[in-house]
Amino acid sequence: MARVLVVEDHKEWCSILSEDLESAGYIVDTAYSLETAIAHLKKQDYQIVVTDIGLSKEPEDASGIELLKWLKTNCTMTKALAISGRAVMGLNKEDFKKEYGVLEYIDRINYDSEEFLQLVKIAEMQSK
Numbered sequence: 529m530a531r532v533l534v535v536e537d538h539k540e541w542c543s544i545l546s547e548d549l550e551s552a553g554y555i556v557d558t559a560y561s562l563e564t565a566i567a568h569l570k571k572q573d574y575q576i577v578v579t580d581i582g583l584s585k586e587p588e589d590a591s592g593i594e595l596l597k598w599l600k601t602n603c604t605m606t607k608a609l610a611i612s613g614r615a616v617m618g619l620n621k622e623d624f625k626k627e628y629g630v631l632e633y634i635d636r637i638n639y640d641s642e643e644f645l646q647l648v649k650i651a652e653m654q655s656k
Contacts, residue, residue, distance in 0.1 A: 530575035530652040531555045535565040537583045548641045562591040575655040581612035596628040607651035
């Protein structure tokens with residue numbers, strides 16, 4: 529199974545995502561901030577990164593975007609899934625995915641664990 533890094537500042541959501549992934553057999557590490565995520569990525573290869581867009585409670589925070597940019601430059605083989613409960617920075621979903629190299633954007637409001645795991649499986653297949 530693939531190694532997945534979950535980057536989410538809300539501990540409850542981090543637990544939900546991690547537990548769903550672990551129950552499906554994935555090896556999961558977690559990070560609650562941009563800095564911790566990059567530290568993990570520098571030490572370990574991940575096939576998939578699932579990141580929140582805003583990694584703080586500030587509405588204008590977009591440190592998840594910074595992580596996606598970093599991934600695009602430094603971890604070109606890693607597949608990314610973005611998750612958030614807010615709009616995608618003024619872009620439509622498809623433009624957002626293209627601009628930031630994201631396989632899929634997941635709306636946390638309509639989160640479905642089966643759909644999430646299907647997307648992770650697609651990301652895993654594409655990372656090989």
